[in-house]
Amino acid sequence: MQIQFWFDFASPYAYVASERIETLARSHGATVDWCPLLLGVVLKRKSADGSPFQRATEAEHRYRRRDIERLCIRNGLPLVWPTGFPRGSLLAMRTAYVAREQGWGREFANQVFRANFVHDRDIAKTEVVADLIEACKRPSGSVLELAQSEENKKAFLEHVEQAIARGIFGVPTVVVGDELFWGNDKLEEAFEWLERER
C-alpha cells in the first residue's frame, strides 16, 4: 500500500518526519508518495475563510523550539537552527513537485530539508537549489527550467488545491486511505491505522 506524505520545506516538524517516514513505511510494508504542499496557499485560504493567521505567543514559540530540539535528540537527528526562518522555498517546492513526477521526490526532499535544517544553507537561492538537484545526480539546468515552467506551476497548484479540498490544512500530514494524520507525532498512529485497514 502507498501512503502520502505531505510536506513543506519551511516546517521543522516536517524535517523531523521526513527523516522518520521511510523507515516506518518499510517496517509496515508500505511505500511513500512524497507530496509537496504549499503552506502559503493553505494559510491564504484560511484567512480568506475568516480565520486570521494566529501569531504564536512567546510561550508557544519557546515550546515549539524546545519540542523540535527534543524530537531531534529522541530520534538521533542533527539540527542546526536556520539563521533565516522561514526561508522562501517556492522554487525548491516547485522543484520537489518535478522530482516527485520523475520519481526522485524523496531524495530531493531529503536534500533540501537537510540543507535548511542541518547545513544552514539558504534554500531560497537558485544556486543552492541547483546544487541540491545535482546532488541527486540530475541536470540542474533543465530541471530548474521545468520547475519554473507554466505547466509545472499549474500542475503543482492543482495538486495543492486537491489536497486542500480533501481537508489537508498543515504539514506534515500523512494520508492513509481516507484518513489524515497531522503532525510528526502522528506517524506511528498512521501506520498502526494502515495495519488496521488491511
Added chain:
Amino acid sequence: MQIQFWFDFASPYAYVASERIETLARSHGATVDWCPLLLGVVLKRKSADGSPFQRATEAEHRYRRRDIERLCIRNGLPLVWPTGFPRGSLLAMRTAYVAREQGWGREFANQVFRANFVHDRDIAKTEVVADLIEACKRPSGSVLELAQSEENKKAFLEHVEQAIARGIFGVPTVVVGDELFWGNDKLEEAFEWLERER
C-alpha cells in the same frame, strides 16, 4: 518522581489523556499531580498579548473530531460526543482544585471527564457536580461550599497564573522536571524523557 498533568474538562484531548496517564505513570514508577488549568484564562491572556483567538476552519474542525474518535478507538475508550460543547466547567474546575488539595483529584477528574464525554451529562450544572462529588464518596454540600469560597477561587487562580508563568498554554500538558509536553500524543515522549532524566 512526580509529574504534573494539566487538564481542563472542556478538552476531549484531555479526556483521552486522563484515561491514559496513570497507567503510563505506574509503568514508569512515577506519580501524577492532577492539576486543573483554566483554559479560559489562558485564552484571555493570549488575546491580551495581541494573538487573536483562532477560529478553527471547517477542515480543522472535522480533522479534530475524527482524530479524537480514532484515539478513542485506538485506546479502547468509550466516547459519546457531548450534546453541549463546550460546557461551562468553572464550578467543576474549582471543585477539581479542592479535590486536588484534599488528595482525591484524580478520582474526581475521572468522574467529570466521563460524565462529559461518555455519559453526556451537563457538567455545568451544580447538581451534576454534586453527584460526581458524592460518587467520590465526599460530602457534596461542604465541598461545593469550599469550591466556591473566595479563598479557593483565589488559590486556584494563583495556581493557574503560575502555570501560565512557566509557559503552559494549553491542555493536556504534562510537566516532567522543567520540560513541558503539550498534547495527548506527547504522553509517551514525556515518560521517555523522565527515564532519560533519571
